[in-house]
Amino acid sequence: MATFTLELVSPEQLLFSDEVEMAEIPAAEGYIGVLPGHAPMIVALKGGVIRIHKGGAITHRLFVAGGFAEITAERCTVLAEEAVPVADLSRDSAATRIAEAEAAYAEAAKGESVEAREAAMARLLAARARLEAASA
Amino acid sequence: MPSLKTLRTRINSVKSTRKITQAMKMVAASKLKRAQSQAEAARPYAERMERMLGALATAVAGSPEAPKLLVGTGRQDVHLLVVVSADRGLCGGFNSTISRFARNRIRALEEQGKTVKILTVGRKSRDYLRREFARQIVGEVNFVGKKRIDFTDAAEIAQRITAMLNAGEFDVCTLLYNRFKSVISQVPSEQPLIPASIPETGEVAADVGPKALYEFEPAEEEILANLLPQNLAIQIYRAMLESAAGEQGARMTAMDNATRNAGDMIARLTLNYNRQRQANITKELIEIISGAEAV
Numbered sequence: 001m002a003t004f005t006l007e008l009v010s011p012e013q014l015l016f017s018d019e020v021e022m023a024e025i026p027a028a029e030g031y032i033g034v035l036p037g038h039a040p041m042i043v044a045l046k047g048g049v050i051r052i053h054k055g056g057a058i059t060h061r062l063f064v065a066g067g068f069a070e071i072t073a074e075r076c077t078v079l080a081e082e083a084v085p086v087a088d089l090s091r092d093s094a095a096t097r098i099a100e101a102e103a104a105y106a107e108a109a110k111g112e113s114v115e116a117r118e119a120a121m122a123r124l125l126a127a128r129a130r131l132e133a134a135s136a
Numbered sequence: 137m138p139s140l141k142t143l144r145t146r147i148n149s150v151k152s153t154r155k156i157t158q159a160m161k162m163v164a165a166s167k168l169k170r171a172q173s174q175a176e177a178a179r180p181y182a183e184r185m186e187r188m189l190g191a192l193a194t195a196v197a198g199s200p201e202a203p204k205l206l207v208g209t210g211r212q213d214v215h216l217l218v219v220v221s222a223d224r225g226l227c228g229g230f231n232s233t234i235s236r237f238a239r240n241r242i243r244a245l246e247e248q249g250k251t252v253k254i255l256t257v258g259r260k261s262r263d264y265l266r267r268e269f270a271r272q273i274v275g276e277v278n279f280v281g282k283k284r285i286d287f288t289d290a291a292e293i294a295q296r297i298t299a300m301l302n303a304g305e306f307d308v309c310t311l312l313y314n315r316f317k318s319v320i321s322q323v324p325s326e327q328p329l330i331p332a333s334i335p336e337t338g339e340v341a342a343d344v345g346p347k348a349l350y351e352f353e354p355a356e357e358e359i360l361a362n363l364l365p366q367n368l369a370i371q372i373y374r375a376m377l378e379s380a381a382g383e384q385g386a387r388m389t390a391m392d393n394a395t396r397n398a399g400d401m402i403a404r405l406t407l408n409y410n411r412q413r414q415a416n417i418t419k420e421l422i423e424i425i426s427g428a429e430a431v
Contacts, residue, residue: 009184011287011370013177029353041351042188044359068363070188077184079366081287 004036005075006052008062008083015083016060022053023076025069026129034076041071047126049086049133050078061086063133065126089134097127140416143409147402154398160226161391168319168384174284175316175377182370189332189367195356203357205298205364208331209307214251216274216297216306217241218329220313220375221261222383223280228390230322230383234314235264237324241312242269253306257293257376274305285380290373298365301330313375314382320389322382327375329368 001021008016023034026048032041045067052060067080101124108120138146196202219238221231238261242252252272256262259278266273277293279285297309309330314322327333352359 007180007184009181011178011181011290011373012174014180027353039351040349041353042191042359043353044362068188068359068366070184070191077188079181079184079188 001056002036003054004034004038004073006034007075007077008050009077009079010082015080016052016062018054020052020054020059021056024049024051024053025076025078026050026064027069032071034071037073038071038076040073041069043069043071045069045078045080046122047129049129049136050083061133063089063130065130066122086133086136089130091131091134094127094131094134098124098131101127138412140409140412143405143412147405147409150398150401150405154395154402157391157394157398161388161395164227164384164388164391168381168388170284171377171381171384172316175374175381178370178374178377182374185363185367185370189363191350192352192356192360192363193332195350195352196360203361203364204301205330205368206332206360209301209304211307212250214253214306214308215245216253216255216300216309218255218257218293218297218309218311218372219261219265220311220379221256221258221264222379223259223278224383225260226390227383227387228393230314230386231258231260231264233322234312234324234379235261237326238265238312239268241310241326242272255293255297257372258379274300285373285376287369287373290376291369293372294365294369297329297368311372311375313379316378316382316385319385322386327371329371332364332367 003019003021006016006018006020006023007014021035025032025034025043026046027043028046031048032043045064047065048063050060050062050064051058052062062083063086064078064080064083067078069076069078071077101120105117105120105124108116111117193206196206217238219234221234225231238254242254242265245252252269253274254265254269254272255275255277256265256273257277259280262273262276262278275296277289279289282289300306301309308328311327311329313325313327315325317323
């Protein structure tokens with residue numbers, strides 16, 4: 001089967017770079033399946049799991065908390081702030097993150113700043129997605 | 137002529153200094169290696185970010201609602217300079233070079249009648265600039281006691297800058313830092329942050345054709361609004377890493393020189409010491425002989 005290059009980069013390092021057959025990406029407006037020859041696109045990501053398919057099976061499941069992806073016919077570059085293999089996620093730490101994010105949101109909701117509230121909301125959603133990924 | 141005893145103490149003291157500088161050199165060398173690999177690891181993200189930003193900026197170019205982070209406020213009156221230096225000394229001219237560079241820049245801007253505000257990253261540049269420009273320093277960040285620089289540190293600084301921009305506290309933001317050219321040479325450089333410098337992306341997307349062909353989801357403006365703060369953070373992160381690597385390189389060179397100087401000094405002092413010792417022996421012999429003759 002045809003392949004394309006998938007790169008997963010965090011500010012601190014290059015996390016993943018390989019030829020893959022398909023990748024499922026958690027775009028802001030719903031999951032996107034990327035195959036070779038995809039139309040050029042730039043998307044924002046929400047918290048979710050990237051599934052990497054190779055040889056007809058899923059080889060990697062990585063949780064990302066958000067970021068961006070650039071898709072062209074031959075490659076797909078994901079810029080994520082952090083990416084964790086799903087197997088390494090723990091439900092407890094995800095639950096604490098939700099609690100923290102909820103507290104931060106409650107704090108932000110009191111204030112006037114719309115941006116702060118949106119940022120806190122995004123954080124909360126990412127934390128919930130993390131728990132979901134950890135439980136799955 | 138100093139006595140034998142003072143010479144001996146002095147030799148010992150220089151020897152222990154040499155031991156310290158030698159140890160510091162080794163520590164700096166190993167830290168340099170780490171800092172360099174950290175800086176290299178951060179490169180792919182920055183490159184890809186630049187590519188994406190190039191595509192996005194072309195897509196929204198000319199739109200009247202382009203975000204402030206990209207195009208600035210349209211004025212040039214108030215400049216914010218972000219000066220990145222080290223937290224510690226003993227690294228040769230590293231800190232003074234960047235601080236002097238910043239000072240000249242500030243003076244030049246003030247001569248043009250601009251208002252200058254300063255944000256210092258690292259303790260040493262603050263100490264230096266505080267003497268002359270205490271009132272212009274609007275903020276300071278340092279990482280004293282921190283082992284390594286994380287991206288979150290840079291992100292915090294970026295957030296602060298963004299908040300200041302939104303509050304209308306400055307118009308133009310420039311980053312001043314020591315670029316890591318090689319282990320023995322760091323070049324003070326400046327980089328415009330706001331308005332953002334958009335890379336000339338000629339080779340960007342040979343496989344995409346004209347950049348306008350990209351589809352965006354959500355809309356360009358929305359992605360850009362998220363991407364720009366991230367880009368700001370990554371630029372600062374990169375500068376901080378370069379500066380950290382440069383600091384270790386500078387310290388290594390400085391300590392290498394110090395070790396060599398201490399070695400020279402020990403050789404000179406030892407020579408002196410031996411001469412003095414022989415002179416003493418000769419003098420005593422003469423005394424004994426002339427004493428014996430007198431009997």
